[in-house]
Amino acid sequence: MIDCTKTTIKRPTIEPLNPTPLYPMSFVDLNELAKRESERVEWKENVADIDEVAKTAVAFANDYANLGGGYIVCGAKETQDEFGYQKMIRVGLTSARFKEIENKLTAVLRENVTPPITPLIEEIPVDAERRILVFVIPASPAVHTLKSRPAENGVCYYRCGRETRVAKNGIVMELLTRKNAIEPWDWRSHPSASLGDINTMALQDILLEMGVWKEDARLEDYLSATERIYALVPPFAVSEPMTKRLSPRNFTLLLFGKNPPKFFPGAYTIFSVYRGDDRSEPNALRHEIIGNVVYQARRCIELLNAESYTLFDKQSETPNRQKYPQRALQEAVVNAIVHRDYENHQPTRITVFDNRIEFNSPGALPRSVDKEKFVSGKAAPHWRNQSLAFFFNKLQLAQAEGQGIPTILRTMKEEGCPQPVFEFETDHVICTLHAHPRYETMKSLQVKE
Numbered sequence: 011m012i013d014c015t016k017t018t019i020k021r022p023t024i025e026p027l028n029p030t031p032l033y034p035m036s037f038v039d040l041n042e043l044a045k046r047e048s049e050r051v052e053w054k055e056n057v058a059d060i061d062e063v064a065k066t067a068v069a070f071a072n073d074y075a076n077l078g079g080g081y082i083v084c085g086a087k088e089t090q091d092e093f094g095y096q097k098m099i100r101v102g103l104t105s106a107r108f109k110e111i112e113n114k115l116t117a118v119l120r121e122n123v124t125p126p127i128t129p130l131i132e133e134i135p136v137d138a139e140r141r142i143l144v145f146v147i148p149a150s151p152a153v154h155t156l157k158s159r160p161a162e163n164g165v166c167y168y169r170c171g172r173e174t175r176v177a178k179n180g181i182v183m184e185l186l187t188r189k190n191a192i193e194p195w196d197w198r199s200h201p202s203a204s205l206g207d208i209n210t211m212a213l214q215d216i217l218l219e220m221g222v223w224k225e226d227a228r229l230e231d232y233l234s235a236t237e238r239i240y241a242l243v244p245p246f247a248v249s250e251p252m253t254k255r256l257s258p259r260n261f262t263l264l265l266f267g268k269n270p271p272k273f274f275p276g277a278y279t280i281f282s283v284y285r286g287d288d289r290s291e292p293n294a295l296r297h298e299i300i301g302n303v304v305y306q307a308r309r310c311i312e313l314l315n316a317e318s319y320t321l322f323d324k325q326s327e328t329p330n331r332q333k334y335p336q337r338a339l340q341e342a343v344v345n346a347i348v349h350r351d352y353e354n355h356q357p358t359r360i361t362v363f364d365n366r367i368e369f370n371s372p373g374a375l376p377r378s379v380d381k382e383k384f385v386s387g388k389a390a391p392h393w394r395n396q397s398l399a400f401f402f403n404k405l406q407l408a409q410a411e412g413q414g415i416p417t418i419l420r421t422m423k424e425e426g427c428p429q430p431v432f433e434f435e436t437d438h439v440i441c442t443l444h445a446h447p448r449y450e451t452m453k454s455l456q457v458k459e
Contacts, residue, residue: 038132044098050080055087064118066174068156073149074168085142102140122157153185196395199248199257213266261397275355279306283362314339321448335421344408346371348398369441387416
């Protein structure tokens with residue numbers, strides 16, 4: 011037998027699983043931040059100008075790139091190692107400098123920013139004497155502005171890559187629209203227009219064609235501030251709060267207006283025909299197409315159909331080829347008219363040459379649309395004028411959302427035509443469709459004869 015009374019059991023010493031750290035833990039991981047794109051992180055080794063840091067904080071809060079905000083790291087700098095890779099150096103701030111920066115920046119963001127910004131603040135130890143100060147700026151549902159001086163107007167800032175820039179009018183309006191501070195442009199009412207500017211016959215004809223006109227309905231039922239013909243389309247008019255006066259929305263004027271250029275100077279189309287390869291030809295045919303946007307699109311399609319004739323070659327395996335596929339021409343017209351910027355006073359321009367057709371749509375490509383994806387037909391759908399796109403789709407003038415450019419690319423390729431060419435400028439986008447190569451061959455033969 012074993013005598014248990016004389017057995018001594020030595021219990022092991024159990025260390026605590028989470029020993030108390032020397033410094034408090036932070037939820038900000040600097041090593042992880044150093045791996046991220048710098049558009050979300052601003053590194054400040056020495057904060058020489060508090061106002062510059064405040065501008066960056068405002069830009070992060072405005073979150074134009076939809077990244078969720080950003081981080082301002084004070085007391086650290088980003089550099090590169092000997093191999094060219096990103097490297098972060100922890101310099102740190104003294105206690106006095108730490109408190110000075112914290113107090114000054116929070117005061118500026120509270121007193122000089124409208125609406126105020128309240129950052130999350132983290133401190134990360136470097137050693138016993140120095141700390142790194144991190145301001146975490148979440149994305150805000152508001153659009154913020156910063157005043158450098160009390161008497162000045164606030165300035166809006168946004169983040170463009172690694173830079174903080176002043177937001178001009180277009181970007182400010184885009185930010186306000188994204189954050190639902192204002193309605194999209196096509197949904198806004200026009201203050202100088204009235205219901206008398208609506209062509210009621212055009213309204214009735216279009217609604218009949220769409221199959222939404224009710225036989226027992228009155229025009230007043232549709233031109234109201236409450237009636238919706240579809241859940242995704244707002245009422246055609248807006249009731250002013252004080253006078254209760256009804257004003258048509260911008261898309262209502264474009265779709266059914268008697269004279270859209272009266273309110274939007276560029277809301278018409280110039281259709282030109284040059285019988286040559288450039289504008290140096292002494293003679294040209296020019297049409298100024300004025301009317302609602304549905305009429306403009308249909309008239310342009312009618313004129314373009316004359317350019318979509320068949321090229322015949324008995325010796326080819328594909329004897330019948332169109333100079334341009336009709337579907338590509340229609341989609342290009344609709345894109346140019348529906349997705350243009352109607353705050354731009356330039357007209358939509360469609361120019362026909364012997365060997366190509368140019369579709370010039372005023373307004374830059376929306377900043378949220380990737381150019382490479384757009385050219386390849388892989389960009390996500392984006393509506394500049396959502397209501398116009400909705401109506402054109404219901405009228406069978408346009409494909410479903412996001413299919414316009416892919417349809418142009420596909421039909422041109424199937425017909426054997428060259429790939430479309432896109433040009434992006436600050437105030438317009440040009441889509442050029444080149445004729446089928448057989449046209450050049452036939453033209454050369456005609457010249458020789």
